Each structure stands twice: as C-alpha cells, then as structure tokens.
Amino acid sequence: MTIIADYFLIFTVNSERQSDTVVEWIREALKKDFRRSPLNIEGESRSGWVLMDYGDVIVHVMSEDQRAYYRLEELWKQAPVVLRVQ
Secondary structure, eight states, X not given: OOSSOSEEEEEEESSHHHHHHHHHHHHHHHHHHHOOOOSEEEEEGGGTEEEEEOSSEEEXXXXXXXXXXXXXXXXXXXXXXXXXXX
C-alpha cells in the first residue's frame, strides 16, 4: 500500500519508563535474533512517541494520548491488520 514500509507496528505504553523499556527490548531483540539495527530512531519517550525505522518495518511506540491524537489506524484503515494484541 506504500513504498515507505511493508509493515507498521504500533505499541501503546503507559509511561516514559515503559516506553524506554519497549524501545530497548525491540532494539536488542532484533539485533540479537536478526542482526538488524534501526536505520534511524526519532522522538523520545518523554514526547510520547518514539519511531524506530528498520526500513521495511516501522515501529511506533506511543503513549495513549499521542495514539488517540494521531490515530494512525485511521490513516491506514485500508491496510490489512496482520495481528492485533490487546
């Protein structure tokens, strides 16, 4: 559906600490298991949104407020949902 990436992963976190933990876990797991490092990381936990760019996969780690405000699912509602975990 886009040339930007093949997949978007969107995580909702409840605190800056949780955001830092999720970002670090993703970074370490992908490096260990797939030898992949992010091409770029933008944002900070304190802003409520961290974006991790892995090229074909974009990871969004967002606070509930930021996720409600930006409503990324609405922008990409035509795209099929591969997996939803709540």
